Amino acid sequence: MLCTTLAPALAQSGPAGQVPPAAVGPAFPIATDARLAGDSRQTRFVLDLDRTVPFRAFLLGDPYRVVVDLPQVSFHLPTGAGSGGRGLVKAFRYGLVMPGGSRIVFDLTGPARIANSTVLDAANGQPTRMVLELEEVDEATFARSIGTDGRTPSGQADSTASPAAPGGVVPPAVRPPPTTVAVAVPPSGGAPDSRPVVVIDPGHGGIDYGTQGGEVPEKNLVLAFGQALRDRLERSGKYRVVMTRDDDTFIPLGDRVRIAQKQSAALFVSIHADALPRGEGTAQGATIYTLADKASDVEAERLAEAENRADQIGGVNLTEEPADVADILFDLARRETRTFSNRFARLLMNDMKTAVHMHKRPLKSAGFRVLKAPDVPSVLVELGYVSNKGDMGNLVSEAWRSRTADAMARSIDVFLAKRVANAGAERADKPAAARAKP
The missing domain is CATH 3.40.630.40 (Zn-dependent exopeptidases)
Known part of the structure; x- marks a missing residue:
């Protein structure tokens, strides 16, 4: 019954509402796995993808968070991905944040900085990987870094560039733009819709x-x-x-x-x-x-x-x-x-x-x-x-x-x-x- 009555609401869900690959259009990149490694001083996040994507990573405070914006991605991660943490990351969540844009938000255990953020091309049988490396810092250093983008090494995909999704949609840097609503327009010359x-x-x-x-x-x-x-x-x-x-x-x-x-x-x-x-x-x-x-x-x-x-x-x-x-x-x-x-x-x-x-x-x-x-x-x-x-x-x-x-x-x-x-x-x-x- 869940499959039939809730089908319209299940597209692009996160961990508790997985969508089979066949149900997702071919236009969007697919994320297949995510993992954390490291300790309370240095922590690395790796996201496996089926193709290279641009992305942007930045910090937010009160509470401590790292936000990663990407073009729209179909998340097919293992059940429970993100519910637990490691090192500097308490947990993370992911999903669609606006049409054409996806987001990953990391809850941090304390102040940190983005030491490195890059995309590694597929090689030697390994998939494309988005890599985010975090380092522990003091409060003052964290405060100076809030809202600033992480940088990528020379020669790698620039994660600070505005990432355009299919169709040219750019994920938000800090917040999505005010939502617009499609409203039925009366026929030309017709009276405006006066219904409540x-x-x-x-x-x-x-x-x-x-x-x-x-x-x-x-x-x-x-x-x-x-x-x-x-x-x-x-x-x-x-x-x-x-x-x-x-x-x-x-x-x-x-x-x-x-x-x-x-x-x-x-x-x-x-x-x-x-x-x-x-x-x-x-x-x-x-x-x-x-x-x-x-x-x-x-x-x-x-x-x-x-x-x-x-x-x-x-x-x-x-x-x-x-x-x-x-x-x-x-x-x-x-x-x-x-x-x-x-x-x-x-x-x-x-x-x-x-x-x-x-x-x-x-x-x-x-x-x-x-x-x-x-x-x-x-x-x-x-x-x-x-x-x-x-x-x-x-x-x-x-x-x-x-x-x-x-x-x-x-x-x-x-x-x-x-x-x-x-x-x-x-x-x-x-x-x-x-x-x-x-």
Whole structure:
């Protein structure tokens, strides 16, 4: 069943979602093995490839990380690759970070520098190899090196050049560019599409797997559900539905918010699946979260902190994130948006509990970055716990997804019908109000 119901979400997955070589187009290089060697003073990483690729390696701090950007690569590494570390590397993860670009992120045990980064051509029966060598350094040396590229020896492929993927796409140096969304354009001369826009945000993606409670990582589970909800809403014809991601691509949190704002969305629904750390008991059922400056409970705070680390996991540099605007009008809009978000959350809870099992405390709030659009009502739905066998069984069930998507669609219908009606009434009142002015 997993193969049929989750197939669209499995392409370009990392360790927990391998794709057979036959399912991947021939245009992309294939990585077949990865290994670490060395000790806490010097550590080497080697990636076996079926052809030479350009790449770029650089450092990020807080926490200590090394990021390697490559053209889009099909990762066919052994199960569990990257989950353990050696020497200066605690662990590493890999995956698609944008169309045409892949990324490997290394979590370091302490400050280090990139001593060497190069590609060795295939020779003597050995495959092409990407080699990254790290050396232990002090804090000051590390701080001076943050964001700078590793260099390659003369005569080797230059890893500091901008690596162009097939089709000329260049992987990002520090962060992917703001995501653009394909929007249906009305026929020439036709009226603009005035239907409310609903943005569906399947969490995680690409290099960010989310939680993993079984054979299928969270990023694949929530993408499959997001696609089911999109299809259900589009069948009604009432809405224009935009997905923040419709494939296994990493999208930074800020870009997800900007997509909703750029589309003047009437509603933003972020889809996730939680997991309790091992040894912290069991929990079951769906939970709906809204934005709050202070978390409603300890579990909500834990979850928000975990979800807000997505950009860190993807190796995104957050130094360019804009500061909050301290403005009265902005604050008023934000308060109104939170009121609408809470109203929708209650509607959603009432509809979902008729169709699915809900958490014992189904409504919670915390400081989720992805819910911070000041002008778009937003909720984050945790469909269940991948750490719970019953919830995991639901998450991979096509019948459960269909039933839950129907319940969510009913809530969206009720919520947006009221908002559209109110907006129409306000427009109708404006001419009369204008005439009444002296």
